[in-house]
Amino acid sequence: MTVKVSIIVPCYNEEETVELFYQAIYSIFQKLPQYHPSILFINDGSTDQTLTKLRQLNQKTQVESHYISFSRQFGKEAGIYAGLQNADGELVTIMDADLQDPPEMLVQMLHLLETTDYDCIGTMRSDRSGEPPIRSFFSNLFYKIINKISQTQIVPGARDFRLMRRNMVDAILEMSEYNRFSKGIFAWVGFKTKYLPYQNVERVAGQTSWNFWSLFKYSMDGITDFSTVPLIIAVWLGLFVMMVAFIGLLFIVIRSLMYGNPTRGWASTISIVLFLGGLQLFFLGIIGNYIGKIFLEVKHRPLYIIREKK
Structure with missing residues (x-):
């Protein structure tokens, strides 16, 4: 047989x-x-x-x-x-x-x-x-x-x-x-x-x-299909940045009370704002990737x- x-x-x-x-x-x-x-x-x-x-x-x-x-x-x-x-x-x-x-x-x-x-x-x-x-x-x-x-x-x-x-x-x-x-x-x-x-x-x-970009995209799909760790990293890193920002805010308030409030520091402020804005967009991209996968799943397309x- x-x-x-x-x-x-x-x-x-x-x-x-x-x-x-x-x-x-x-x-x-x-x-x-x-x-x-x-x-x-x-x-x-x-x-x-x-x-x-x-x-x-x-x-x-x-x-x-x-x-x-x-x-x-x-x-x-x-x-x-x-x-x-x-x-x-x-x-x-x-x-x-x-x-x-x-x-x-x-x-x-x-x-x-x-x-x-x-x-x-x-x-x-x-x-x-x-x-x-x-x-x-x-x-x-x-x-x-x-x-x-x-x-x-x-x-x-x-x-x-x-x-x-x-x-x-x-x-x-x-x-x-x-x-x-x-x-x-x-x-x-x-x-x-x-x-x-x-x-x-x-x-x-x-x-x-298969080129480098298609293989890279395929690997990212593999990671998000079989792990939620990127979302967990986003949460913990977000908390860490928030704590650092809070400590920095306390430092600025105390320094202002003790030494006055100088007008200098515009460039550093803008840099921090841009850094935090970029970080937020990065993690929104991670979250959006997961939401996009949910969107494709619930459509039930063949x-x-x-x-x-x-």
Whole structure:
């Protein structure tokens, strides 16, 4: 009896890579006759010929292949969720189309799930060779910060590339929030997980759609999705500044009573006012970010809209 493995592949402008990915999966599962692969490509509003390529792959018979095409770009998180909702395999994996998630690791991952009681086999990058140093620095900083301020611990360097049993997939689907940070969700649902390290792999073709700003925004979403500590910091720092200002006010009053009230000090006063005003705006921004997430959640809009599916 063969075991069906659903392979979820979010795609955005991956016309150069999807066929290479398809052939790589075919080569791997040729060696694993006990498993039946089913690739589910999620076209996230690509503006190149990705959808045309997916239609062509759908006609091939080497590997079962399906696709879902969104009406516009909804983001990778929506693509992952759509894939999980439509995957029907007993085992489910999420992979990038650019082959930065090595398909050959599936052999070891499948073997571990078959011979152990793990619910999930995840992957993590053991190094960041080939990545800009500034990006590596901020990535490492992100993991340190979120693991300090959140009860949900995320393995540094963890990838979305993981192989899961059906019970874990069903648990993830129970978390239908609009603001999604999959790395945190995978960790939050629990289940017994083993992580396999691997060295960083360059894209096989094409250009990444992730730049520094989009990664920074994604990391900020992760922090606010899984921690309220920024709000707590805002409260305590606000109290601290208020106490310092009160002490400063007492000092000014006492000095005025003892030595008079000189008119000098306009520049320093303006500096203090601007500092406190900037601090208030900063914390209003933090609060506004949380309120904005609440605003998006209560609208109950769909995470994605399907334009074409096959």
